[in-house]
Amino acid sequence: MxxxxxxxxxxxxxxxxxxxxxxxxxxxxxxxxxxxxxxxxxxxxxVPRQDNFSFVWLDGVATTGLQLLGNVLAIGAKLFDNGEAIQNDAGLSELELRRVEGTYRELTDGFSRLSDRTSRLHQAPRSPAVTLIADVIERPRTLLKAAGQKLEETAGVAIVSELATQAALDAPAIGQDILDLIDTLLKKLLSEAGDLFLKYLGLYGKAASLDNYTAQFSLLQPPSVASNYETDLIFARMRLAGPNPALLQGIAALPEKFPVTDAQYQSVMGSQDTLARAGQEGRLYLLDYAVFQGIPTGQTSGGQKYIEAPLALFAVPAANQADRKLRAVAIQCSQTPGRSNPIFTPADGTSWSLARLHVQVADGNYHExxxxxxxxxxxxxxxxxxxxxxxxxxxxxxxxxxxxxxxxxxxxxxxxxxxxxxxxxxxxxxxxxxxxxxxxxxxxxxxxxxxxxxxxxxxxxxxxxxxxxxxxxxxxxxxxxxxxxxxxxxxxxxxxxxxxxxxxxxxxxxxxxxxxxxxxxxxxxxxxxxxxxxxxxxxxxxxxxxxxxxxxxxxxxxxxxxQRTVMSYTPALPLAAYAPAPTSVEELPPSTELTHLPPLQMxxxxxxxxxxxxxxxxxxxxxxxxxxxxxxxxxxxxxxxxxxxxxxxxxxxxxxxxxxxxxxxxxxxxxxxxxxxxxx
CATH class of the missing domain: 1.20.245.10 (Lipoxygenase-1; Domain 5)
Incomplete structure (x- = not known):
């Protein structure tokens, strides 16, 4: 006590x-x-021993790891027969196919080992040692000192004490095995061999359509946002109920660096409203990602990455309107206004969609x-x-x-x-x-x-x-x-x-x-x-x-x-762009978005x-x-x-x-x- x-x-x-x-x-x-x-x-x-991950936590991580690994293996199930590659749409050499088969065997073996270790976590005695298990979860060090004594007191049977003590001694090692195994499997998928495996599965390179991103969810349920993220309603709502819901700032007037006109504002909010009126009534809201201005960007196997420092304007309709949901009004993709940095509105079609995508990239980086x-x-x-x-x-x-x-x-x-x-x-x-x-x-x-x-x-x-x-x-x-x-x-x-x-x-x-x-x-x-x-x-x-x-x-x-309910579907909130933001308002084919989205392996x-x-x-x-x-x-x-x-x-x-x-x-x-x- x-x-x-x-x-x-x-x-x-x-x-x-x-x-x-x-x-x-x-x-x-x-x-x-x-x-x-x-x-x-x-x-x-x-990390002091008493602050290490508990067994219940490890069980949750292992279960999630099994879901993710099972999803990958399910995607590849029709491409292998008894571990052998049976088609070659990716145009790999024979040597590369053998490496793919080796990776597939490693992943299937990893799935089996992860499943086995998860099962072993559940094998500690349940009765009469319920009190012991509580200590296993919370205080491994205390348990190791007292496990045998506690079980003898509750069960009076020496062999039960011995088994429970062994379970307590084994559990930290099992937990570390789980973490090491997940780390090894992740590194395998990030390696050159992993790249070959993803190429063979069709999970590599630029997407041909958005369906390629949805196809990455074989055993996993795609987030509901996958069906509606391209709407302006959901884009605005993510500011209020998305992964980064505490950045939106109320403003009385726009900053000089973001010169949205009344005409642009009214193209969204209607001719009876104005920027001045909305500001006076407290209905204007701003996102400003100036923190990313000039940040050095990296490269991956998918190419050069891009991030802008955009500004985005949102507004709420006046109090006499029936629908007062937040609306997306305008986006400027970088901090300094000018001819090569125009202001986009929803009337600008694909150019607007691309500007919106670059706001999402900035928001995802700010979030993480x-x-x-x-x-x-x-x-x-x-x-x-x-x-x-x-x-x-x-x-x-x-x-x-x-x-x-x-x-x-x-x-x-x-x-x-x-x-x-x-x-x-x-x-x-x-x-x-x-x-x-x-x-x-x-x-x-x-x-x-x-x-x-x-x-x-x-x-x-x-x-x-x-x-x-x-x-x-x-x-x-x-x-x-x-x-x-x-x-x-x-x-x-x-x-x-x-x-x-x-x-x-x-x-x-x-x-x-x-x-x-x-x-x-x-x-x-x-x-x-x-x-x-x-x-x-x-x-x-x-x-x-x-x-x-x-x-x-x-x-x-x-x-x-x-992160799971929105960001696991990459097009909804990509963490990097792979093309620079648009610099002019022009008609572009909808497929242009695919060149800005991360490649399939990312x-x-x-x-x-x-x-x-x-x-x-x-x-x-x-x-x-x-x-x-x-x-x-x-x-x-x-x-x-x-x-x-x-x-x-x-x-x-x-x-x-x-x-x-x-x-x-x-x-x-x-x-x-x-x-x-x-x-x-």
């Missing part, structure tokens, strides 16, 4: 000494590394580098490290926050060592050179004001908080419900331990925690203290804690899971990465006890507040369900679809 939490200033001198000794040890375990691909940001120097990697994963890395280094395990804030950090150090380490490594998936898929892309993420963290990131403030700062001006904004509306649910829970929980502001100011562990977060030699986070420094009030502590939990759960879910990689990252759900918001044999919170005073929180989440689930009856459904922020932490 965990001890009842306490504030350090209320402990005895002996207890305070014990807390300090524990923290001294933890600072060695949770050390900073400032010399990585993410330098100068501090990341964990190592800033909204996703930078403002969820990397920021939470700093909170995770500082919490372990400055708050003793019996601190109430430590107990509240650590479930929301489960798996974060491990997944961030995997990203730093593999995903964003030179030649890795991000380097292959995104438009910029990998060093330049990584720098975008680093700068996003450095520039982010934590205090201005609290959801109500962030919405107001972007001018999108007023539902009368922007009525249909699913992300805003659902996220606010969840922010309020989390804030009420945090306030109720912390009020058990902090009687007043003086208790907050006297908590020297808490003050050391926030000092480290803001330190230029440690967390490096911007605007993470109150005026005067430190944390001065209970209300600020509640807001900051709410932000941490919201970011780890709701915000990460908002940007992570649409689309295949985008499908694998985004489906994989968007298909693993581990833990659920509010489910602190899900994998434990006893309550996570030992203090019985917490239980009523937790029950209220869980009831609020169920009510929010019903409210979102009702909203989805009268809008295009947005299911990303259903509470049952939101994990507790950033673990994928």
């Amino acid at each position: 965990r001890s009842i939490p306490s504030l350090p200033q209320n402990d005895s001198p002996a207890q305070q000494e014990l807390r300090l000794a524990t923290l001294t040890q933890e600072r060695q375990v949770y050390a900073y590394n400032f010399d990585s691909r993410l330098s100068p940001l501090g990341i964990a120097a190592q 580098l800033i909204a996703h990697l930078g403002l969820t994963h990397l920021i939470l890395e700093e909170f995770t490290l500082s919490t372990h280094r400055q708050l003793a395990p019996q601190h109430p804030l430590y107990l509240l926050l650590t479930p929301h950090f489960q798996g974060t150090l491990a997944i961030n380490n995997a990203a730093e060592t593999s995903l964003i490594a030179p030649g890795g998936p991000v380097d292959q898929l995104l438009a910029g050179e990998i060093k330049a892309s990584t720098q975008v993420s680093i700068q996003a963290v450095a520039n982010q004001s934590i205090n201005q990131s609290f959801l109500p403030r962030a919405l107001a700062a972007r001018g999108v908080d007023d539902a009368s001006k922007l009525p249909d904004y699913p992300y805003r509306d659902d996220a606010l419900l969840l922010w309020n649910d989390i804030r009420a829970w945090v306030s109720d929980y912390l009020a058990i331990y902090y009687n007043d502001d003086a208790a907050v100011r006297s908590d020297y562990e808490l003050q050391a925690w926030v000092t480290e977060l803001a330190s230029p030699d440690a967390g490096k986070l911007k605007d993470v203290t109150e005026g005067g420094g430190g944390i001065q009030t209970f209300e600020y502590l509640v807001d900051l804690t709410t932000y941490i939990i919201f970011t780890a759960s709701v915000q990460h879910a908002a940007v992570n899971f649409p 689309a295949f990689l985008q499908q694998a990465v985004t489906f994989g990252l968007g298909n693993v759900y581990f833990t659920r918001l509010g489910g602190y006890d899900t994998y434990l044999r006893e309550p996570w919170f030992a203090d019985a005073r917490v239980w009523p507040a937790l029950e209220v929180f869980q009831k609020r989440l169920r009510a929010t689930e019903r409210e979102i369900g009702q909203r989805n009856l009268s809008r295009i459904p947005y299911e990303t922020l259903l509470p049952t679809a939101i994990p507790q932490s950033i673990n994928i």
Whole structure:
């Protein structure tokens, strides 16, 4: 049973000494590394064993890996007979065909081995060792020390103890085998041999039609957006309920660098409306991707990659209109207006479609580098490290926050060592050179004001908080419900331990925690203290804690899971263009879009990465006890507040369900679809 939490200033001198000794040890375990691909940001120097991936998480990853690998093998099923290539539409040589057959055998063998290892994860004894399995999931190190004793106590049979102990000892190795196997198979598909295999399967080179992208989904269900992404309605809606739903900015007037005319505006919004009127009424909205201006771009087997720094104008019809959905009005593909950088509107046919595609490329890169990697994963890395280094395990804030950090150090380490490594998936898929892309993420963290990131403030700062001006904004509306649910829970929980502001100011562990977060030699986070420094009030502590939990759960879910439901179909949101943006308004054949879209091998990689990252759900918001044999919170005073929180989440689930009856459904922020932490 965990001890009842306490504030350090209320402990005895002996207890305070014990807390300090524990923290001294933890600072060695949770050390900073400032010399990585993410330098100068501090990341964990190592992933402590207790922070490694759990077995339940590994099961989800393995299952997703089997789905993806099975999909590839299904595409190739009709092209092989007993492992032998039976046709050669790709014009490969005999030697190349033999290599293709070798790759096919490796993949089928990999599928069998992955399936076997997944099955072995499920073989730990179930009864009488249910309590043991809970520990396997959460605390491998504790289990290894006590497995035999626990089973003897519950079963009284030595052989059961021996078997369970062996299962516990085997499971970490099985889990590592799964991760190594998935990594090996991915590298195989990224290799020269993988290229030959994809050529043989018809998954390589420029697409002849959009059907080639749909054909990449053999056993997988294509996202619903595959059937409607080319409409302006869905293009506009992605700003409000897509993978990157927190960038749209309300404006009163257009910037000089984006000189849209009233005639262009009225071609979409009607002759009775004007830019001046819409701006005055708060109905104009802007996307500005200036962050990508001049970024060095990379090359792949598909050729030179391109990314622009576009501006896009959107507007909401006036209040007297029946349909007040956001509409796409105009696009300028780079920052400086001129004859070679015209403004496109929906009246411009294929040229408009190409301009829209280049906005999507910029949005996809912004999403992955800033909204996703930078403002969820990397920021939470700093909170995770500082919490372990400055708050003793019996601190109430430590107990509240650590479930929301489960798996974060491990997944961030995997990203730093593999995903964003030179030649890795991000380097292959995104438009910029990998060093330049990584720098975008680093700068996003450095520039982010934590205090201005609290959801109500962030919405107001972007001018999108007023539902009368922007009525249909699913992300805003659902996220606010969840922010309020989390804030009420945090306030109720912390009020058990902090009687007043003086208790907050006297908590020297808490003050050391926030000092480290803001330190230029440690967390490096911007605007993470109150005026005067430190944390001065209970209300600020509640807001900051709410932000941490919201970011780890709701915000990460908002940007992570649409990778599967939108981005796995590459034409809907390509991560790089393969031709420059149009420089004139002219009639072009619709097939021109295919020259701008990624080649099929890059689309295949985008499908694998985004489906994989968007298909693993581990833990659920509010489910602190899900994998434990006893309550996570030992203090019985917490239980009523937790029950209220869980009831609020169920009510929010019903409210979102009702909203989805009268809008295009947005299911990303259903509470049952939101994990507790950033673990994928």
